[in-house]
Each structure stands twice: as C-alpha cells, then as structure tokens.
Amino acid sequence: MTHDHDLVLRPTPAQTEAALNPPAGRTGGDLVMETLAGLGATTVFGLSGRHASGMSDALRRADLRYVGLRVESNAGFAADAYGRITGEAAPLLLPAGPGALTALAALQEAAMASAPVLAVGSLVPTVGPGGGPHGHPHALPDQSAPFRDVVKSVHTVRTQSRIPSALAAAWQSALTAPHGPVWVGVPQDVLRAGTAIPVVTGVDATPEELPPRPELTAVAADLLTRAERPAIIAGGGVVRADAAGKLRQLAERLSAPVVTTFGGKGAFPWNHPLSLRSWPADRPTTDFLEDADVLLVIGSGLGGLTAGHRPFTPRGRVVQIEADAGKLESGHPALGIHADARLALQALLETAGTREDDTAPARVRALLDRVEERIAARDLAVEQDVPASVRRALPPRAPSFWDMTALTYWAWSAFDARHPNTMHAAQGAGGPGYAFPAALGAAVADPTQPVLAVSDGGGALYSIAELATARRYGLDVTWLIVDDGGHDSPRESTTDASGEPTGAEPTRPDLVALAESFGVPGVRTSPGALETDLREALSRPGPSVVVLPAVLREFAPARPGE
Structure with missing residues (x-):
C-alpha cells in the first residue's frame, strides 16, 4: 500500500539536466525569478x-513580464488588482527601507479586501559595517516587523x-482562502551573490x-x-x-431575497425578482434584513460600511459563512461556518430543501420602490445622473476601480455592476489613490477589456x-476625475464638524493640461456630455483622462422613520 507521504516527485530528464548544468552568472535574484516562474x-x-x-538584474534573464511603476504604493495597488482579476498571486518586488x-x-488594502499579492522585498545585507544592519542606507532593525500586522x-x-x-510557502498562503498579501524578505547580499544552487524547474504550492x-x-x-x-x-x-452561480441557485430554491454588500457587487443579478x-x-x-x-x-x-456605520441588530437567527476566521461572529452571534463560500454554498445546495414563497418578489419590489x-x-x-451615465458608457464586462469619493458612495448602492468581479473600490482600508494604479494592474491582467478608474480631484x-x-505600456485605461477642487469626503466631513472645509481644498491644477503633459489625451466634460465623452x-486605444468639474453630495442613508 502506498501512502501519500511515500510519494516522491522525481525530476524529468530535462529538469535533471538543468539542475546539473546551470548557466553561468546566476545569483540569488535568479532563484527568486525561477521560483516565481515555476x-x-x-x-x-x-x-x-x-x-x-539583485532582483531587477535577474529580471533581464527571466521569462517574466515586468511592469514598473513610479511609486511603491501604486505598484502594490496594481498588483492587488491583478490578483483580483486573475485570481493568481501577483508578485510585487520592493526595495529596502522607505x-x-x-x-x-x-498591502493593507489587499489584506482587508482579500487580494492575493506576493511581496518580495530586499532586506539590508546580513552583515553591515558595524556587524549588523546598522550603517546601511535604508536600514531598519527589523524590516519585516511593520508587515506582520498587515499581511497574512x-x-x-x-x-x-x-x-x-x-x-x-508564501504563494500557498496567499492563495489559500481567505486570499491575501504575504511578505518575503531576502537580504541584498543574498540576492546579489552568485549561486551554485540548481536551477529551479518546478515548484508545488x-x-x-x-x-x-x-x-x-x-x-x-x-x-x-x-x-x-x-x-x-x-x-x-x-x-x-x-x-455567484451557486448563490443564485440557493436563493431561488429558498425564495430568499438577496442584498449584496459593496464588496459583493455583481454577486447577484441586479434585476432578478429576488434582488434587493x-x-x-x-x-x-x-x-x-433585521x-x-x-x-x-x-x-x-x-463591517461598518455594510450597515452605514450604525448598529445592525438582526432579530432572527444568523448563519454566517466566512473564510476569514477573524470575521466570524465578530459583530453578531451566529451559527459561524468557517469555509470558502463556494464550497459552503455547494454543501447547502446538496442539503437544503425547497421553499415556496410567492410573496418574496412583491416584498422586494415594495422595498425598492420605497x-x-x-x-x-x-x-x-x-x-x-452621473453614475447612470457612467453605467451606460461602460461596456458590460469592463472592470472599474473607484477611489473613496462621493460618486463612489453613490455607485456602491446605485450602480449595476452587471457581472461579478467587475467593480472594485478601496473600501477595505479606505486609503486614497487606489483607483488609477489598480486600473493599470487590471489592464495588464486582461487587455481584452477597457478599464475605468474613478477619482476625485484630491x-x-x-x-x-x-x-x-499608462503611457509607457499603452494600457487601455480611462481615468474619470471628478474635479471637485480637493477631497470631497474630507471636505464634507470637516464642514459638517466645524463649518469650514479645513485642509480639504488644496490648490486646483489643470488636470486636462497635466494629462496632456504626459502625452495622454484629456477632455473636460459636463454632466450632460459625460456619457458621450466617456x-x-x-x-480609444491607450490611456485617456476625462475631467468632470462637479461637487457631488455624498449618499445619505435614510434615517429611522423615513
């Protein structure tokens, strides 16, 4: 009898040849690239x-496409979106220190949104002028420490x-539910040094x-x-x-109305009779729901966004299925099931009976009318009108990426994503500057669809x-900038608090001219012309910028009694 632990992966003749006769000039950086490819x-x-x-030099010898960005956080957002669109772990190469x-x-956004990113960072050399990392540029006593509270x-x-x-091990961690970012640190001298380690020709993770x-x-x-x-x-x-397909089957079998969270946009058909x-x-x-x-x-x-940052107190029995054990029953007592959503839905489909309820569609329609x-x-x-114009202009399967803006708050509720995995926002960590670099990552992941990014002026x-x-790689990304003169969300919150938009109205640049200075076509539009211009x-092939001068009010949920 053969047990799984008795099985040995035997190299092929080609793998053996490559291992015994490695090419000259390889370094630790080549081991990184060979492993990623494997x-x-x-x-x-x-x-x-x-x-x-050590890594960038090895890239010249690797059979990997390199997409270089201008700021490390933007490179991380691009990798995040690549991981969301492809479902693969997106490698992110980072220098040491700052x-x-x-x-x-x-990486915080990727962690809170469960996006698989494999960050590989160079560490300061193992031996420094003082016998340790001290004295090296960019030195930190423990480069990995800041990442421990962020990544998986x-x-x-x-x-x-x-x-x-x-x-x-990192690859496996990033892609095991719940997906998320991981961090691998390798010292600079280990990456740069020549290596006699055999060529990495296959990796099981x-x-x-x-x-x-x-x-x-x-x-x-x-x-x-x-x-x-x-x-x-x-x-x-x-x-x-x-x-999404299994969710629809279960909802129809149970005659159960479905509401999607902002992160779940597209998980259930917008115009389905059971769609809330x-x-x-x-x-x-x-x-x-209560x-x-x-x-x-x-x-x-x-989380707080789902209930509009107000108490949510279900009066009935709650069943919660969640891959992230830390989120199970974190806010409400429930029958907590720690599982991947697809596997759990399949189990429910194999076990649940059929509920007949002819009143459910009428109750859904009455709520939507209200x-x-x-x-x-x-x-x-x-x-x-603005999100409706965006929806009409955007092809049904084209992905969109949204910063935390007033328009985004409306789109979370009022925008029909049409298909799963096509609408993404920086709602996990809520940081600014996510949309455009994320859209670039999505365009790299799937060049068959145009991609939309939405930001405010700030x-x-x-x-x-x-x-x-975007210009360098010719990526098909259209950037809609609602030019409100600054940050619309901080403006509204500071104005509500003190009557003045303190620090939320910086100097306004000419965004169309700024885009054109990069060689990217730009156009200034209006609400009436937005659909046509967008x-x-x-x-149009390649990147473009559409600037909409407007100050939009944030979506305000109904108060009790409304």
Missing part, C-alpha cells in the same frame, strides 16, 4: 532600485537555499481547501428550509470564490505620476 507567475510589478538590484514601507498602505504571513530568508521553499463542517451546513440548511422570512447578505467572499440590490446601509433595507427570521450572511464580515421614492423626493438629480494627485506608466475615451 509557481506559475507570468507578470511581476514593482520598482527598480539599487537596493533591489520603499518597502511606502507599499504598506497598498511573513517569510524571512537568510540563505539562498531557502529562497524556493520560502516563496512556495497547491493552496489548501477550506470546506465547511458538514454538521454545521446540515443545521444551516434546516434553518433556511424551515424559515418563514429568510434573507441573504452576499459579500465579497462570494465574488472571490467565483460562487446594494442598499444595505439604507434604513428600509436594514429594517428588512426582520428576517433566518439571515444567511455569506462572504461578509458585516428606496427610489425617497431619493426621487430629494434634489439629487446630478448625483443620480485623490487623483496621489497617483498622477502613473500617467507615465464612451469615446473608453473606445
């Missing part, structure tokens, strides 16, 4: 620099022989599966089958697990340098 990577993001020269620290904001796992390498296995416990899904299926008023909240975990769409933070929808006798929450941690009537009664024509300046990157820009 794991299945085809593209890497990052910045070249003297302190990462360069690595600059990428922390991007940290892997520090001190010898060349450890490079392949450390990268394989299969992600671990996360199936649900069968006794828990049996109880969940029974609760849902016997429920009188079941409802479902579908979050980003459904999208990441590619489980994406108004979870609005009071009428919150009331509907009134469910069984509430299934799948792929969502029920939401629409409330908004129509306010003077919000521009706030509604957020755009965080990533304006990447117009050079459609034209999206149909």
Whole structure:
C-alpha cells in the first residue's frame, strides 16, 4: 500500500539536466525569478532600485513580464488588482527601507479586501559595517516587523537555499482562502551573490481547501428550509470564490431575497425578482434584513460600511459563512461556518430543501420602490445622473476601480455592476489613490477589456505620476476625475464638524493640461456630455483622462422613520 507521504516527485530528464548544468552568472535574484516562474507567475510589478538590484538584474534573464511603476504604493495597488482579476498571486518586488514601507498602505488594502499579492522585498545585507544592519542606507532593525500586522504571513530568508521553499510557502498562503498579501524578505547580499544552487524547474504550492463542517451546513440548511422570512447578505467572499452561480441557485430554491454588500457587487443579478440590490446601509433595507427570521450572511464580515456605520441588530437567527476566521461572529452571534463560500454554498445546495414563497418578489419590489421614492423626493438629480451615465458608457464586462469619493458612495448602492468581479473600490482600508494604479494592474491582467478608474480631484494627485506608466505600456485605461477642487469626503466631513472645509481644498491644477503633459489625451466634460465623452475615451486605444468639474453630495442613508 502506498501512502501519500511515500510519494516522491522525481525530476524529468530535462529538469535533471538543468539542475546539473546551470548557466553561468546566476545569483540569488535568479532563484527568486525561477521560483516565481515555476509557481506559475507570468507578470511581476514593482520598482527598480539599487537596493533591489539583485532582483531587477535577474529580471533581464527571466521569462517574466515586468511592469514598473513610479511609486511603491501604486505598484502594490496594481498588483492587488491583478490578483483580483486573475485570481493568481501577483508578485510585487520592493526595495529596502522607505520603499518597502511606502507599499504598506497598498498591502493593507489587499489584506482587508482579500487580494492575493506576493511581496518580495530586499532586506539590508546580513552583515553591515558595524556587524549588523546598522550603517546601511535604508536600514531598519527589523524590516519585516511593520508587515506582520498587515499581511497574512511573513517569510524571512537568510540563505539562498531557502529562497524556493520560502516563496512556495508564501504563494500557498496567499492563495489559500481567505486570499491575501504575504511578505518575503531576502537580504541584498543574498540576492546579489552568485549561486551554485540548481536551477529551479518546478515548484508545488497547491493552496489548501477550506470546506465547511458538514454538521454545521446540515443545521444551516434546516434553518433556511424551515424559515418563514429568510434573507441573504452576499459579500465579497462570494465574488472571490467565483460562487455567484451557486448563490443564485440557493436563493431561488429558498425564495430568499438577496442584498449584496459593496464588496459583493455583481454577486447577484441586479434585476432578478429576488434582488434587493446594494442598499444595505439604507434604513428600509436594514429594517428588512433585521426582520428576517433566518439571515444567511455569506462572504461578509458585516463591517461598518455594510450597515452605514450604525448598529445592525438582526432579530432572527444568523448563519454566517466566512473564510476569514477573524470575521466570524465578530459583530453578531451566529451559527459561524468557517469555509470558502463556494464550497459552503455547494454543501447547502446538496442539503437544503425547497421553499415556496410567492410573496418574496412583491416584498422586494415594495422595498425598492420605497428606496427610489425617497431619493426621487430629494434634489439629487446630478448625483443620480452621473453614475447612470457612467453605467451606460461602460461596456458590460469592463472592470472599474473607484477611489473613496462621493460618486463612489453613490455607485456602491446605485450602480449595476452587471457581472461579478467587475467593480472594485478601496473600501477595505479606505486609503486614497487606489483607483488609477489598480486600473493599470487590471489592464495588464486582461487587455481584452477597457478599464475605468474613478477619482476625485484630491485623490487623483496621489497617483498622477502613473500617467507615465499608462503611457509607457499603452494600457487601455480611462481615468474619470471628478474635479471637485480637493477631497470631497474630507471636505464634507470637516464642514459638517466645524463649518469650514479645513485642509480639504488644496490648490486646483489643470488636470486636462497635466494629462496632456504626459502625452495622454484629456477632455473636460459636463454632466450632460459625460456619457458621450466617456464612451469615446473608453473606445480609444491607450490611456485617456476625462475631467468632470462637479461637487457631488455624498449618499445619505435614510434615517429611522423615513
């Protein structure tokens, strides 16, 4: 009898030949590139620099596409989007010290949004002028320490022989549910030194599966089958697990209305009779969900954005399915099921019975009518027309990436994503400057679709340098900048607090001229011309900028009684 642990992976003749006769001039950096290619990577993001020269030099000899950006955080956002679109771990190459620290904001976003990013950073040499890292430029006492509270796992390498296995472990960690960023640190001298280690020709790093416990899904299926008023909240975990089809099957079997969180946009068809769409933070929808006798929450941690930063108190039984154990029952007592959304939905489909409820579509329609009537009664024509124009101009399967702007807050609720994994926002960590570099990463991942980025005037300046990157690689990204003269969200919050937009209205540059100075075509539009101008820009090869001068009010959820 043969046991799994008795199996030995035997090298092929070609692998043996490559191992015994390595090419001359290889370094530790080549081991990094060979391992990434062996794991299945085809593209890497990052910045070249003297302190990462061991990796950048090895890139010249590697069969990997390198996409170089201008700022480390932007390279991280691009890698984040590449990981979201492809479902692969996106390698991100970083220099030591300040360069690595600059990428922390991007890795925090990837961690909170469960995007698989494999960051490989150079560390200061193992031996310094004083017998340690001190005295080296960019030196930190422990380069990996700042990453430990941000990423899923940290892997520090001190010898060349450890490079392949450390990268394989990191790759597996990044792609095991819940997906997320990981950090691998390799000293500069280890990367630069010549190596006699055999050529890395194959690496096994299969992600671990996360199936649900069968006794828990049996109880969940029974609760849902016997429920009188079941409802479902579908979050980003459904999208990441590619489980939208299974969600629809379960909802239809149970006649259960479905609301998608902002991270779960596109997980359920917008115009389905059971679709509550994406108004979870609005009071009428919150009331509907709190009134469910069984509430299934799948792929969502029920964070502050989902309930509009207000108390959310379900009165019925809650069943929560979540791959991130830290989010299970973190805000509400529930039957917590630690599992990948796709595997858990499949288990429920195999166990749950059929519920007949002819009243569910009528209740859904009544709720949506109430939401629409409330908004129509306010003077919000521009706030509604702008996202509608964007939707009409954007091809159905084209992905979009959104900074935290007033327009984004409207789009989270009112924008039909059309398909899963096509609408992404910086809602995980909430940092500015995400949209445009992320859109560049998406364009690299799938060049068959145009990509839209949406920023406000202040957020755009965080990533304006990447117009050079877009131009250099000829990426089909259209950047819609709502030129509000600064940061619309800080402006509104500081004005509400003190009556003055303190620090939220910096000097306004000419964004069209700025784009054109990079060789990127720009156009200034208006709400009435937005659809036409945006459609034209999206149909044009290469990058483009569309500037909409406007100050939009943020979406305000209904108050109790409205």
